[in-house]
Amino acid sequence: MGPSNQLSAEPSGRCLRAVRFFTGDMRRCGQWVKRQVLIIQLLDGVLRGTAQVMFVSNPVSGLLILTGLFLQNPWWALNSLLGAFVSTVSALLLRLNRSDAIFAGLHGYNGTLVGMLMAAFSSKGNWYWWLLFPNVFMSMLCPVVSSALSSIMSKWDLPVFTLPFNILTCLHIAATGTAHPYFPEYICTITTLFAFFFVLFFVFLQLFLSVPVGVGQVFGCDSPWTACLVLLALLLCSPAICLHALLGSLKFGAGLALAAPHEDVYSGLWGYNSALSCIAIGGVFYGLTWQTHILSLICALFCAYLALPACTWPFCLFLFCFLFCFFQFQQHVPE
Incomplete structure (x- = not known):
């Protein structure tokens, strides 16, 4: 390798090391x-x-x-x-x-x-x-x-x-x-607590924005800018978690199927519990395989239909049931 190639490789190597330092769980930090x-x-x-x-x-x-x-x-x-x-x-x-x-x-x-x-x-x-x-x-x-x-x-x-x-x-x-x-x-009442202050003109655009906003609603925030920063934070640590958060938040269809007020659907209130459930199954508690990926989507769908009024009760209750059943299954499977 010539001197010019070495000089060009050094900055890229330093940049790569810096990216590795700030991503993942930052163990060295x-x-x-x-x-x-x-x-x-x-x-x-x-x-x-x-x-x-x-x-x-x-x-x-x-x-x-x-x-x-x-x-x-x-x-x-x-x-x-x-x-x-x-x-x-x-x-x-x-x-x-x-x-x-x-x-x-x-x-x-x-x-x-x-x-x-x-x-x-x-x-x-x-x-x-x-x-x-x-x-x-x-x-x-x-x-x-x-x-x-x-x-x-x-x-x-x-x-x-x-x-x-x-x-x-x-x-x-x-x-x-x-x-x-x-x-x-x-x-x-959910409509009073979280009024979606971005008045949009097209329904499809509102539904599109409800996906990232559903991730931001984990923190009770309905701002798309806040949601984008939350997604960037997830992407920085784990792209798999970021992907499952978006896939879980796509379950706004449950709100439409249950005839929920459209304002609640557009503001992401039907997506944040599903996003947490999808992350937990697909990106945290089990290794990432196509089976666990499908399980995470099923878990998010059921969680979306468990329409409790506030906080993260649907996420907690359904994940407890899901993980408890898996624990019981492991107990009865012969090694």
């Missing part, structure tokens, strides 16, 4: 973070916790998702960041760091969703600072509820998913209601 001071480790854990909502453990992905949340609503993003930080610190104080679970973000994603949705559901609007107190309290309880559920689910080798978020958020909404003097909630 995680090893470097372990040698740093606690505040750096917490920052990495919070960013990974934000990304773990979508089953990825990459701090750059978490940063991209946070950027998207700030584009949607800075107040919601601030509450989600606070929730992730408080739940991570709470898990650290409770010494729940089994197998480095805290700094992998596994105790931060429920806090992220709790903070985000508490701000989205509040009828006091943006920058109502008193909301930070229940946010901190509920986020502190996330690792406690997660640890309690994990001790039960471990008997069947099942993860807790976002069940702590569902339980704590619904408890908060049930305790405050719409008439609370300090923390009133919106009337919990």
Whole structure:
């Protein structure tokens, strides 16, 4: 190889190494973070916790998702960041760091969703600072509820998913209601909670946008720009997860088949549970084969038809049933 070829190969080699460093789960970055001071480790854990909502453990992905949340609503993003930080610190104080679970973000994603949705559901609007107190309290309880559920689910080798978020958020909404003097909630109809503010002229364009927006609705965001940043974050960590998120969000047809209001379908509310289910089966818990790919699509379809009103209850309930049946099947198959 001549000198000119060597010179041209060096920049491309450095670029390739840089791309490899920032993609995947950034293991080399995680090893470097372990040698740093606690505040750096917490920052990495919070960013990974934000990304773990979508089953990825990459701090750059978490940063991209946070950027998207700030584009949607800075107040919601601030509450989600606070929730992730408080739940991570709470898990650290409770010494729940089994197998480095805290700094992998596994105790931060429920806090992220709790903070985000508490701000989205509040009828006091943006920058109502008193909301930070229940946010901190509920986020502190996330690792406690997660640890309690994990001790039960471990008997069947099942993860807790976002069940702590569902339980704590619904408890908060049930305790405050719409008439609370300090923390009133919106009337919990999906159309009121998530109004799609991009008024489009053609139905096919609305349906097209509902696919990426359905992925963004995992964080309660209906902005296409936020959804694109979330998808970019997934692509950065795992192209397979990004693909399954889009395929799962395509199940808006279930909403049309069940005669759901078109505004709900266009705003992605019939896609986010299916997207999570498709990611879990096709990109996380099983190796990527054509069989698991088909299973992930079937799982997403059934999850779309389990039309529960709020949070990620359909995703949790159907995945528990699916993984429990698979666990029972493995128990009865002779080796």
